[in-house]
Amino acid sequence: MKPLLQLDRVSVSIPIDGDPRRVISDVSLDLAPGEALGVVGESGSGKSMTARTVMGLLPSGSSVAGAVRFDGTELYGPENQGRAGRSRTAAARRDIGMVFQDARAHLDPRQRIGDFLVETDRGGAARKAAVETLDRVGIDDAARRMRQYPHEMSGGMLQRVMIASVLLARPRLILADEPTTALDATTQAEVVSLLDELRREDGTALVFITHDLDLAATFCDRVAVIYAGCLQEVRQAELLIRAPLHPYTRGLLASRPATDSRVPRLPVVPGRPLSAFEAPPGCAFAARCAHAVDHCHQTRPALTARQGALVRCDRLAAIEAAPVPEKVNRP
């Protein structure tokens, strides 16, 4: 089946304090129509830059190498030159919706919710569709809400408005950049289940970006773990959680405390997360990896297919031998 979204050896550099810094290095990824992909990473991993690259929201002075294709149209790459290319890209992007982390900052404080929803489609029917969609995303008294301003609504409600605005455009892909990080646990659960339920109804593909591996695994078909701007492991969600292959994934899962059980001491991934421009030669994770050997510090492992997953590590055999620390059930 032809992929809906295709990233082909994409590398991105953005200006930080004036000089260009690489934030994504050589990422290749396919997303099937209707598929939900979780992209999980720590600070500086480049996870949200990936989505912004697809949407073309990079700061001025950024540079993108490689190709990004959506539904056959090239958003970035050799063919995307000149005015014709740009208009094709713009048309293609109208089928992609984006939900951001801080909904309040991403809404014009002086614009009523209703005007915001119909801004991209002025037609008479637009207002009726907007009210219906507000109901659909679980906002009560939708008609009255249309006339309200952002400062009159809670963070959770604003995020639902953002989702409604995306759904109105009937996108074929939704990019969600940490949409629930700023919300309370209970609101997060509601918004996540809402997003998942609505996208399944419309058959919309979803890229869900988060730092919370467990959250992504609960409703994404596949999860991609990204570190220092490159993919480390891409796998079917349950398998990734139950039997992680890459040492970084294993480290993240082990060091995250659980709600239903307790370990006497958390296994720790030493050091701090690196950005792509800080990554040493060879495997970016080598400095923090317990299984690293000289080879890891010299050569950068390729993202290879193994047991139905993609993993970027040359020491998998050795790691397989070492057991994953089991959770000890102790009150």
Next chain:
Amino acid sequence: MTLTQPSLTAVESAPSRANAAGRRLRNRLGATGLVALCWIALMIGCAALAPVIAPHDPNAQDLLHVYAAPGGDHLLGTDGTGRDILSRLIWGARTSLVGPALVVLLSLVVGLPLALAAAWRGGWLDAVVGRFLDIVFSLPAILVAVLAVAVFRPGPAPAILALAVAYLPYVARVARSAALRQRAMPYVAALTVQGHGGVAICARHLLPNITPVVGAQIPIAFANALMDLAALSFLGLAVQSPQADWGVLVNDAQAVLQGHSSQVVYAGVLIIATVVALMLIGDRLGGDIRRRRVRRAPQPTGRTP
């Protein structure tokens, strides 16, 4: 001219890292900033060394050589009563720089502690100080000075004192808002929990952290004070003719009407150059804060408690 440019700045003043601070200051100012700094240094040099470097006595009249063209004994020519224009410009630097310096100094000495106390104590004191600053802010500087001069006798002293009062809100409002911002930071709360007293925290932590912000306002307030004081001297209300002052030198209507405008232009250019230099320095120092804001890696922000 009663408004300052809203810009924040960083003047590293930590004593223990003086040379590093000097280096940082230099590269923060950038090329134009350094040129501006040299110009100001030159002007201060003129003011300080006027008796030594001025070729003639600024007030010595020579009715035989009235409106002499530049060149020879008088590099920039002479004015309507034969006085050497260059010497008067050099001597003029004294009053035109010392005056504003006093204005800024006075408003700092009074404004800064007031702002810190208001920001730290908060409550009624902050409200009263806030209201007081708003009221003084609504009195245009020139009008306050004119009123003062009308009551006392025209002269630099009442004008400078009045301007100092009128300029109090510039420094104090910037300092107060910067102090309030720092006060809301958790590190101040942590110091309170440590058991440090208010005065210790204000002196050791609030003041150093608002110095960059206030530091940027000083050259800009200085520039505005220079313009206002020169305007008052131009109106004959501050520095009195025949004493040499840039404002006084610009006010030579008879010469202008007779087509001799060189003195007016020279004095005007000196004022403009000095004011622009000061504002450039203030802007460069202010610009740093905007760029240096800590660039946080995208973090899971967690729920706000």
Next chain:
Amino acid sequence: MMRFLAGRLTGLFITLSVSSFVVFGALYLAPGSPESVLLGNSTPTPERRAAIREQYGLDDPFMARYLHWLGDILHGDLGTSFVGNQPVSGRIGAVFDTTLYLVGVTAVLIAAIGLGLGLLAALRPGRIDALVSTVTAVVAGVPAFVAASVGISVFAVRLDWFPAYGAGGEGFLGRLHGMVLPALSLALIASALLARVTRAAVRAELDKEYTQTARARGIPGRLIVVRHVLPNAAPPIVTVGGLLVAALFAGTVVVENAFGLPGMGSLLIGSVNQKDFPTVQAVTLLMVTAFVLANLVVDITQQLLDPRLRQGGTA
């Protein structure tokens, strides 16, 4: 909205009463007795001194005099000027329109130049932005009295495009012709500052996240600027613009004297030199009132523009 208005009006009332107190009380800060100030440099005979003391009720308690003086002002009696013993209000009435006219023309210039250059710089980054920034940096340092003097010597004396002195010709065009140089001199700094603030405000809004939402939704750049960026950038621009225009009243003092325009500014300086204290008091108070009222107008427009504040709640 009402509560906000009430809050602002009490603020205005407090400010005006304090400034009137300062203006009135200033007389008593003077060295020597108040009447020596009132009499100015003429050596008074005992009768003249007693007459002055009686006329100004200098023997009554201070507060009584202040309230009496304030009462007169509120009834339009601005006291009697020493010059020709005529009511101060008459002298002000004669010159008030010139000042208003000057401030009006200058305000239009500031808005046109300031907003124009500011928007140009903000929306055309790169060379144009750099050029505008440099120009405004220099122009912001050209005080009105320097611009006036140099302006007169170049445009009036040498090129004779404009009158060097006096209120210019008859009729609308004549009067406007006479106002060009003064208005330009007064407008220079303010337009430069407004341009810089406009550029900064628009540039700040352009960086705000909601512009990314709009771009992500495929809304063209021009529409984002018109529909979202400018309305959000308006409040800071209106605030600073208001402050600059309000400050013009004080600025007229310098420009009117430089050009010999018969306005409130010239009257004020003239009264200072003639030691005509009642006129000085009245003109100063009127200018402060104008300044404070202009600020209030700015505040109110802010409230109307901002939906967050429109439904009540203090600013």
Next chain:
Amino acid sequence: MTAAPVVDVHELRKVYRTGTSGPLGPRRNEFVAVAGATFQVAAGECLGIVGESGSGKSTTARMLAGLERPTAGTISVLGTDRSRPARRAAERHLRGGQLQMVFQDPYTSLDPRQTARDTIDETLRLHTRLSRAERADRVSEIAASVGLDQRQAHALPAGLSGGQRQRVAIARALAADPRVIVLDEAVSALDVSIQAQILNLLADIRDATGVAYLFITHDLAVVRHMADRVLVLKEGHIVEQGPTAKVLDHPEHPYTQRLRESVPARGTP
């Protein structure tokens, strides 16, 4: 509870009067942040306080640390009452030596112009009578104990990562040798791998010094790992409290159950 509790809070209440008494009559609306909280913290115990934003958990912490004045109720730490803000310097020093606090945002909880060593040294100057040389050694000791190397100890906050800054904040708290440390969402702003390092550090400190923790968080997994007992706060009320495992595995109050269910279960879609 044989030994006296290090922290004893009784009917603690905090009401914010928002709205102003404007000329049109006072517009009074009151927001009850904390409505009658009663709890104790035993010596060396780690008491967790969980709840969503607006539940009053942070306000409770700030009242304990003397940063907010309680509307009603009493607080006593190590037997000394601190229901009212300290007035005299001696009283402030005493309280600083008893209870310290670590805040959520690593980027604003340190003075940007002060190096890590100066930060720790400033606390030592206030709470100890050590000479300059002795203090220098003690600073190095404390810095090492929280995992800061030489470079990091001499660095300004701008040169440190989020995790390293929290270590400095913890070191500053330790320097006063307190019996109680209030941790207000101290690990919430950190990455997963850094969070684990700091949680282990806090556990080590507790084992070494026997200090008690008041651990404020919205994260049930973190509280499960760190806290012996837990209070669940909802809109200013303690709706449930008890041993952590019991409260999380068999929550009785519906709100606690809802909180528990909203946590993404590990791996089961």
